[in-house]
Amino acid sequence: MVRPHLLLYPQREPVAPRLSATLLLLRDGPDGLEVLMTRRSATASFVPGVHVFPGGAVDPEDANCHDIAQRRPGQDDEALTHAVAAIRESFEELGVLLARHPDGRAANAQDIRAMDRRAPFAEQCRARGLTLPADEVFLLARWITTRDNPKRFNTFFLVARMPQDQEPVADEAEQFEPIWIRPADALTRHQAGNFSMIFPTVRTLQWLAKQTDAEAVLAACASEEPLWTVCPRPGQVKGKRQHFMDHDLPFGELALVSPDGQVVPDLDWQHERPVPLLAHLQRLTAPNPGMMTGPGTNTYLVGGPDTGWLVVDPGPDDAGHIARIAAATGGDVRLIVCTHSHTDHSPGARPLQALCPGRPPVLGLASRDTALPAWAFTPDRELADGEQLVLEGGGHRHTLRVVHTPGHAANHLCLALEEDGLLFSGDHVLNGSTTVVGLPDGDMSAYIDSLDTLHALCGALGLNFILPAHGHVMADAPGAIARLKAHRLAREARVLEAMRAQPEGGPDQWVPMAYADTPEALWPVARRSLMAHVARIEALGLHR
Numbered sequence: 001m002v003r004p005h006l007l008l009y010p011q012r013e014p015v016a017p018r019l020s021a022t023l024l025l026l027r028d029g030p031d032g033l034e035v036l037m038t039r040r041s042a043t044a045s046f047v048p049g050v051h052v053f054p055g056g057a058v059d060p061e062d063a064n065c066h067d068i069a070q071r072r073p074g075q076d077d078e079a080l081t082h083a084v085a086a087i088r089e090s091f092e093e094l095g096v097l098l099a100r101h102p103d104g105r106a107a108n109a110q111d112i113r114a115m116d117r118r119a120p121f122a123e124q125c126r127a128r129g130l131t132l133p134a135d136e137v138f139l140l141a142r143w144i145t146t147r148d149n150p151k152r153f154n155t156f157f158l159v160a161r162m163p164q165d166q167e168p169v170a171d172e173a174e175q176f177e178p179i180w181i182r183p184a185d186a187l188t189r190h191q192a193g194n195f196s197m198i199f200p201t202v203r204t205l206q207w208l209a210k211q212t213d214a215e216a217v218l219a220a221c222a223s224e225e226p227l228w229t230v231c232p233r234p235g236q237v238k239g240k241r242q243h244f245m246d247h248d249l250p251f252g253e254l255a256l257v258s259p260d261g262q263v264v265p266d267l268d269w270q271h272e273r274p275v276p277l278l279a280h281l282q283r284l285t286a287p288n289p290g291m292m293t294g295p296g297t298n299t300y301l302v303g304g305p306d307t308g309w310l311v312v313d314p315g316p317d318d319a320g321h322i323a324r325i326a327a328a329t330g331g332d333v334r335l336i337v338c339t340h341s342h343t344d345h346s347p348g349a350r351p352l353q354a355l356c357p358g359r360p361p362v363l364g365l366a367s368r369d370t371a372l373p374a375w376a377f378t379p380d381r382e383l384a385d386g387e388q389l390v391l392e393g394g395g396h397r398h399t400l401r402v403v404h405t406p407g408h409a410a411n412h413l414c415l416a417l418e419e420d421g422l423l424f425s426g427d428h429v430l431n432g433s434t435t436v437v438g439l440p441d442g443d444m445s446a447y448i449d450s451l452d453t454l455h456a457l458c459g460a461l462g463l464n465f466i467l468p469a470h471g472h473v474m475a476d477a478p479g480a481i482a483r484l485k486a487h488r489l490a491r492e493a494r495v496l497e498a499m500r501a502q503p504e505g506g507p508d509q510w511v512p513m514a515y516a517d518t519p520e521a522l523w524p525v526a527r528r529s530l531m532a533h534v535a536r537i538e539a540l541g542l543h544r
Helices: 060-063 076-092 109-114 121-127 182-192 197-206 214-220 250-259 319-329 349-355 444-461 477-503 506-514 520-540
Strands: 017-031 032-040 055-057 138-144 153-161 177-182 229-232 233-237 240-244 275-278 281-285 297-302 308-312 333-337 362-364 390-392 396-404 414-415 422-427 465-469
Touching: 017 076, 017 182, 017 214, 032 076, 032 182, 032 333, 055 060, 060 076, 060 390, 076 153, 109 333, 121 153, 138 197, 138 297, 153 197, 153 214, 177 182, 182 197, 229 240, 250 465, 281 319, 297 396, 297 465, 308 319, 308 390, 319 349, 333 349, 333 390, 349 362, 396 422, 396 444, 414 444, 414 520, 422 444, 444 477, 465 477, 477 506, 477 520, 506 520
Parallel strands: 017 153, 138 229, 308 333, 333 362, 422 465
Antiparallel strands: 017 032, 017 055, 032 177, 138 153, 233 240, 275 281, 281 297, 297 308, 390 396, 396 414, 414 422
């Protein structure tokens, strides 16, 4: 974990979320899947006036209704309680009654008229001999209100079919104007500004819009686990507050900079000044955005006035960028480390060295014979695998461990900031894209082996965050590395399929097959990694 005293802002414990459940009632309409939504009261204390799915807080009494609830194998007590709460809320708010008679008949309009929506729900069901079909209510997702909200909910989003021969009738107190709507239509109206919804509703509808019918939704939710669990994090983009889920690119940076979520960081990319990430860590992005560099090359500044600074990847030979590094560190740079010798990473090292009074050493690994002439790089000293670089002073200590990670380039290395669980990954792990592994300096087997090395290091050192050379900070370092390896191996399987389908073919024939999910404009770049996969496949004898 990051040392607490190095966080940028004082932390406070977020408000504890209250358990709640919401039910997505589904039906198949003439034009496809439809979901039941309502509009909340304009005077509601929480998200007034927005369109939602019926639901509300879980009551203690919901846990005492298991005797009248039918459960399926694997549905535990907690899941049963959430299903009961969702069924109860649907009745109280919309008059929709998911219930059965002892003979298996579904509850009907007569049952609904005989029951009082403001009276205790379970007692009325028992009095009429009704049971609750909780076994037909499935868990879709779990949403937790953002950490900075003064009123928070831990909401279980559940799905079920709408009972036949029932019509929703809003209670006209909490909910108004029930409407059956196709998810895509709700999203279109929301975009047009005449169908207000909050972030979790929008994201849930975006998932629903990809489903063909109610059966497809229920099949996707057959597991007792949520398809996703997320507590979104807020960030500012172009002056507007947005919310990000854990698979969104900025999520990890928000988790690092503001763990408690009380501060909403600015996520806009800019190159004129460094962005503080922690008290001893800044990122200065070079003004070299492009297809291969994303928003630009990230130069990381580790340290402070008491320890001096270590610079990771000074970037291209751009005078303005180098001057900004020198200004941000006051020229007190003790070490300059290049993760590898590509032209967007190492050429700025010597000019930066010349600007600093102490002429700090340039460290890294020399380019190998396989490198292109433009990648020629000779450090003042080569770094050994496992070597520790230490900044120390004023009672502060920052230890960066060197780890050799050939693959993207033969002389690639990463750095782990041991005290804070941070991994500077260079180009080996990127946020939002996979790195190119191009022959002959790149090697796919070495790349995958290096991923295993980094994954093991995450366990050994407790690494939590990845700071890539391109893109925002990434959270869940071991998970991100595992997913990247799985992606690489899945891509390799497609390359192997293409090779077997067209054994007399070559890269021009295999790329469209193996990278069919990639925009054609990127195929020339993909071709380079494909050739690295081919070399690995042939070396392992997998194509025979």
